[in-house]
Structure formats: structure tokens, C-alpha cells
Amino acid sequence: MDLSAAPADMPSQHGAPVYELTHVSKTYARNQVVALEDVSLTLRHGSFSSVIGSSGCGKSTLLKIMAGLIPPSTGRVVLQDRPVRGPRRDIGMMFQQATLFPWRTTVENIVLPIEIRDGRAAAEKAKARAHDLLEVVGLSGFENVYPNELSGGMAQRASICRMLITEPAVLLLDEPFSALDELSRDMMNMELQRICNEKDATAFLVTHSIPEAVILSDDIYVMKPRPGRLAEIVTVDLPRPRTLEMMTTPKFGEIVAYIRGLLDREAEL
Amino acid sequence: MTDVNVAPARDDSEDTVWVEEVSFIDRVPRSVSMIFVFVVFIALWQLTHALALVSPIILPSPGETFGDMLFVGHNLLTGGYMLPALWITILEVIYGFALAIAIGFSLGVLVGETAFGERAIMPYLVAIDTMPKVAFAPLFVAWLGFGIESKVALAAFIATFPIVVGTAAGLHAADENARMLFKTMGASRMQTLIKMKLPAGLPQIFTGLKIGAVGVMAGAITGEFLGGGKGFGELIRVAASQLNTPRVFSLILYLSLVGLTLYALVTFAQRKIVFWHKERVGVSEH
Numbered sequence A: 001m002d003l004s005a006a007p008a009d010m011p012s013q014h015g016a017p018v019y020e021l022t023h024v025s026k027t028y029a030r031n032q033v034v035a036l037e038d039v040s041l042t043l044r045h046g047s048f049s050s051v052i053g054s055s056g057c058g059k060s061t062l063l064k065i066m067a068g069l070i071p072p073s074t075g076r077v078v079l080q081d082r083p084v085r086g087p088r089r090d091i092g093m094m095f096q097q098a099t100l101f102p103w104r105t106t107v108e109n110i111v112l113p114i115e116i117r118d119g120r121a122a123a124e125k126a127k128a129r130a131h132d133l134l135e136v137v138g139l140s141g142f143e144n145v146y147p148n149e150l151s152g153g154m155a156q157r158a159s160i161c162r163m164l165i166t167e168p169a170v171l172l173l174d175e176p177f178s179a180l181d182e183l184s185r186d187m188m189n190m191e192l193q194r195i196c197n198e199k200d201a202t203a204f205l206v207t208h209s210i211p212e213a214v215i216l217s218d219d220i221y222v223m224k225p226r227p228g229r230l231a232e233i234v235t236v237d238l239p240r241p242r243t244l245e246m247m248t249t250p251k252f253g254e255i256v257a258y259i260r261g262l263l264d265r266e267a268e269l
Numbered sequence B: 001m002t003d004v005n006v007a008p009a010r011d012d013s014e015d016t017v018w019v020e021e022v023s024f025i026d027r028v029p030r031s032v033s034m035i036f037v038f039v040v041f042i043a044l045w046q047l048t049h050a051l052a053l054v055s056p057i058i059l060p061s062p063g064e065t066f067g068d069m070l071f072v073g074h075n076l077l078t079g080g081y082m083l084p085a086l087w088i089t090i091l092e093v094i095y096g097f098a099l100a101i102a103i104g105f106s107l108g109v110l111v112g113e114t115a116f117g118e119r120a121i122m123p124y125l126v127a128i129d130t131m132p133k134v135a136f137a138p139l140f141v142a143w144l145g146f147g148i149e150s151k152v153a154l155a156a157f158i159a160t161f162p163i164v165v166g167t168a169a170g171l172h173a174a175d176e177n178a179r180m181l182f183k184t185m186g187a188s189r190m191q192t193l194i195k196m197k198l199p200a201g202l203p204q205i206f207t208g209l210k211i212g213a214v215g216v217m218a219g220a221i222t223g224e225f226l227g228g229g230k231g232f233g234e235l236i237r238v239a240a241s242q243l244n245t246p247r248v249f250s251l252i253l254y255l256s257l258v259g260l261t262l263y264a265l266v267t268f269a270q271r272k273i274v275f276w277h278k279e280r281v282g283v284s285e286h
Ligand SMILES: Nc1ncnc2c1ncn2[C@@H]1O[C@H](COP(=O)(O)OP(=O)(O)O)[C@@H](O)[C@H]1O
Pocket: A028, A030, A031, A033, A034, A035, A053, A054, A055, A056, A057, A058, A059, A060, A061, A062
């Protein structure tokens, strides 16, 4: 296990770089808040990375910049060799709230990204793929149900399908399951791992749960607040596929304790 | 050894079934409650009449009013002289409402969707909205004459504002997550408006339409009172000037049927279109 502080731009293993951020800073013009300072990171193909840090330390800002929702103040953001200058098809994003639209059935919600980009006809054709995705997340039979009838966990599964329907290269996840109860969250995390594995996707997860970060990630970026910056990359070398049982192993506990130590130390400052 | 005794529950054979108490007034079925209030109302009316608390010229008896309602109903059903008058008022209401929806919705989108509309147009709309709008009636008559045009204009004028406000507020109803989601999907402004903001705002838009439906009725009748013409309001005015109060009462009741029908149509459309939004009015039935 490598618990030593790795240089911030040297993450572990995996394939070719997919996503590269170099010296990214963000100052919100409205209130002059420095939300991010000099963040550099590289996501490699097929890797799962998490970013963890106290609330308000700039995690969502980082994700929004990566998703092309807001521009950085300085720095470079490059995805698959093309700079990110706005939302892109090869980026899939998921938020804490499922945000399904109640006037659309589940399957209509899932093909919405296609409808927006390629029109109704393409969306109609994509429904077959939506059915397959619903099967993957265990929601077969709920295609034509309106979201009001779905539980929180089911809605979040459907929103995973909506994210995957455009077959994005990178998944950006902003605390996707933090509104769920702990049991469903564990299950959803295992499902997420399986999906990422199946689709060979590159994932970047924002979370405030240390065990969640450890059980899912290859690399964990620990952030410090005011101004938001990367403090350390922790590499998790638990074997894959991960199982929930691993959460009881001493190694898992060690990594969790180490990260908790990092975050506590920061809290004292 | 401690002497802890595992005593069996006393009446262990009984299910713990109990009924939550609902007070009598909440248990009465809707139809019974409504009939009850109606009967009490008529009884009080009859009593007031019988005791001659109010001059019979001012307040007719329920019986007289009912008799006159039969007369007016007969006149309307047999195509008597009141039918064209009612038809004129109905047309004013339909045209007025259609006009109010067209203008109100367009202005609402302009104000709710564009920064220009919100900054430059909304303040004027608020200013006009605070004016007593019926005071414009003489102006509409001067501009548009004594025909139905001036009544349509006043009806539309009154009904437009709630629709503007409902639409503009509705367009702000969608939450930050929905906006962000549409942004990540690369949606254009038009797509965001049509596929997200408008549907999300439909509940508020319909609230505006309902208030407008009430206003359009008031506008049409006020227009007829102040601008003459051949509508139902004119019949009421004439009956009132002749102190024919039973007629005034029965005409008002028929008129309210028109208003109720319009309101019911809007509510029906709302149920069909905004099927996902359950509006709760008052105490729910358990
Ligand atoms: N749109 C915004 N305008 C101004 N300041 C913002 C905005 N969004 C976030 N901030 C500020 O930037 C900092 C980081 O916020 P955020 O990225 O949401 O943190 P996190 O997701 O880690 O909780 C906070 O201090 C927050 O107040």
C-alpha cells in the first residue's frame, strides 16, 4: 500500500490520459471567492477517482469546470485532446438530485439528452438502448412509469441511465447517492462500479464519505479549503472488483483512518 | 437469581385495533354538507323575508326568485329575447379570455425569460396592474364604441395581468438542478424554455389562467354596465332600474353559470395537461 504523499500530478496505473487539468484556478467574479487554486490532475482511461474534502472547499466548482458548465479563471482543461469550452457529448454528469421530469415517463426521461442533441426521431430510436440500460440497473418494467411513482433509489438509477445513454467517455458524479439511505447507497455504489467496469468508463466522483471514496476509487484526491486546492493523492490498491466485504478488512480501515487524519489535520488549521 | 417475571400481556388474545377519531363535522359527506349549507341559506333568506326585516322591493323572497329563474330559463331555452343577450356576453367572455391568454402568455414569456423584459417591461406592468382597471372602461368605449369590442377589451385588460404574472413566475419555477442538467445536455435557450421551463411552470400558469377566468367575467359585465350594448349585463341594468329585484337575482345566477363553466373548463384542462401536479384545495378526504 502506498500511503505516502504522491506528487500531485502523478496518479496511479491505468491507460492513456483522458482528462487533463493543468494549473486550473477559479475565482468567482461575483464575490471574489477563490474557489480553486492551481489544481492539476490527470484522469487515465478506465480509472475511478474521487475527490473528497470538507463542504465549501470547491469540489462542485471543480466538477462544473470539468463538465464545461463554467469556465476556469486560469488554466487548461483538456478532454480527449480537445479543450473543454462548454458542455460536451463525451461528458456524462450526475447530481445529488435525480431531477427526473414528472411530465415524462422514465424512458422518455432517459432519452432526453438524445432528444435535445439529435431530435425526436433519434430519441425514439434510442429507446431500445434505454430499455437495455434500465435492465442493467434493475428497472425493467418501469419504462412507462412516471417518476412520481419511483422511489428515491429507483429515480437515481434512472438518472444513471440518462447519463449513460449518450455513451460518455467520462462520468462526472457530484455526490450522486448522498440523498439515499446508507443501505441503498452501498448497493448503488457496487452497481456503479459494475457499470463503469462494463462500459470501460472513466469516472470522477465527488463525495464527502470516506468509506465510499475508498471502496470505489483507484485514486482519491484530498482537497483543502480556502482556497480550494489538492492536498494529496491517496492511491487505493485494494484488488478489483471491490466488494462490500472489503470494508471490514484492516487495510480498508487503515486507508480510511489515514484520510480521516488528513481531513482532521486540515480542520484544525 | 432475580425474580424477573415474564408476565403475559393482560388481554393477549385481543388485536390492538383501534379507530382514529374523526370529529363529526369532518365525517359528513360532501354532498350532504353542501345541501345543508344551501338549505340553511334559503331558510335564513326566507326568514328575513317573512319577518320583513328588509323591504321586499330590495330583497325578494326565495320563491319569487325561483319563479323568475324558471321564467328566464324558459325564455332562454325557447330562444326568447334573452338568449341573444346571453350569447353576446358569452362571446365577449370567450374573445376576452382568448385575447388575454395570447397577450398575457406572450408578455409573461418576455418578462419571465429575458432580462430585458424583466428590467424594462415588468415595472410598467406592475404600475398598470396597481391601477383600478375598471376606470379604463370609458376610454375603451370612447376608442372602440358601444359594441362588443369595448367589452372584450376591458375583459381582456383585466384578465391579462394574472396570466402575465402566472407565466413569468412559472418560468422561474424550475430548480437549479434542472437548469444545470439542461446545460450539461447542451440544450439551446429555446429547448430549455419549451422542454423544461414551460412544463415546469404549468401549475403557476394555470393558477394565472384561473384568476384570469374570474376577471374576464367581471370585465365583460362591468363593460356592459358602463358601456351599454345588448349583453346580459344590460338586462341586469334595466331590471335593476325597474326595481325588478327577482329578475336581477335570477339573471345574476344564470350569469354565474357562465363563469362557473369557464372556470370548470380551465380546471379540466389543468387536470388533463398538468396531470403530474396534484393540487390540494382545503382539507383532503381521508
Ligand atoms: N456561483 C457561485 N458564485 C459565487 N461563489 C460561489 C459560487 N458557487 C460556489 N461558490 C463559493 O465557492 C466555494 C466553493 O463552493 P463549492 O464548489 O460548491 O464547494 P463544495 O462543492 O466543495 O461544497 C464556496 O465558498 C462557495 O461559497
